[in-house]
């Protein structure tokens with residue numbers, strides 16, 4: 001019980017290979033765990049199109065635990081997938097109370113810490129016979145690639161209008177009440193190839209179009225709530241050929257959806273204009289992945305969190321805006337007041353990822369308290 005069980009659970013889950021779109025094994029294990037905790041589980045709530053496209057994945061797991069008292073139904077969520085490199089993970093407990101990876105993979109604390117915290121909350125509800133209202137669980141797949149898995153979940157079945165997503169780094173007590181829209185884009189610039197020495201003037205240089213377009217474009221923080229990044233550029237085929245094709249990819253994030261949309265359109269428009277001027281063409285593709293949300297501090301979901309945090313001795317809980325997306329964005333988009341809670345994951349998306357056992361215990365304590373307060 002307590003710390004030992006949490007550590008054991010964490011290490012066990014970390015032992016699964018569960019990179020995005022390959023969650024089948026861990027998901028089957030989680031279904032059994034939930035059933036053993038008295039939770040009614042449904043896996044028929046994810047659109048078939050997703051499962052067809054990703055046969056090694058699994059439906060998003062929905063669980064329902066009937067309350068034994070009146071009260072607001074609450075949804076607890078975390079994701080089952082990890083980023084790469086996430087196969088062959090080994091978890092080591094250090095002398096100073098951390099769990100670290102072998103150094104050649106991520107640890108998977110993002111988001112297995114969240115999964116462990118919610119499961120531990122359920123364990124303790126049961127063994128301590130605690131009173132709680134209806135609890136819903138949503139363990140999603142393929143969250144890392146811009147929340148792809150949760151795109152296909154049937155939100156119509158949810159009773160809850162308040163949700164806690166355990167999926168944030170930083171000390172337990174930190175909580176995101178707003179998160180950005182994320183829009184990615186691909187720009188394929190098509191010019192015309194030509195011999196670089198014999199007839200360069202017959203070519204339309206796609207690389208020049210790219211450079212011209214990027215020249216005065218601001219990247220990084222373009223205002224206090226918006227970021228722009230060009231992530232990849234590729235093109236050309238040889239040193240002595242005027243480059244015919246260049247491909248650029250990037251993304252925009254903003255806490256304001258309108259700003260993100262406007263900024264993305266502005267960027268794409270600039271490439272199209274410059275390409276046309278030079279006699280080429282820019283094919284642009286804009287993908288809106290998730291939508292920005294902001295939960296008001298006055299909402300019951302926030303009040304409950306603050307009360308729970310206080311009751312477990314978190315002296316100064318921090319309500320923040322995150323620039324990371326999560327399934328919280330999807331929930332909010334589907335009419336659910338959402339907070340994304342820190343749950344003992346650090347250096348995420350790197351092979352130096354780790355969790356702190358004491359923090360993991362606190363995250364579980366927080367889950368249990370939210371369920372019962």
Ligand SMILES: [Zn+2]
Nearest residue numbers: 079110111167
């Ligand atoms: Zn995550």
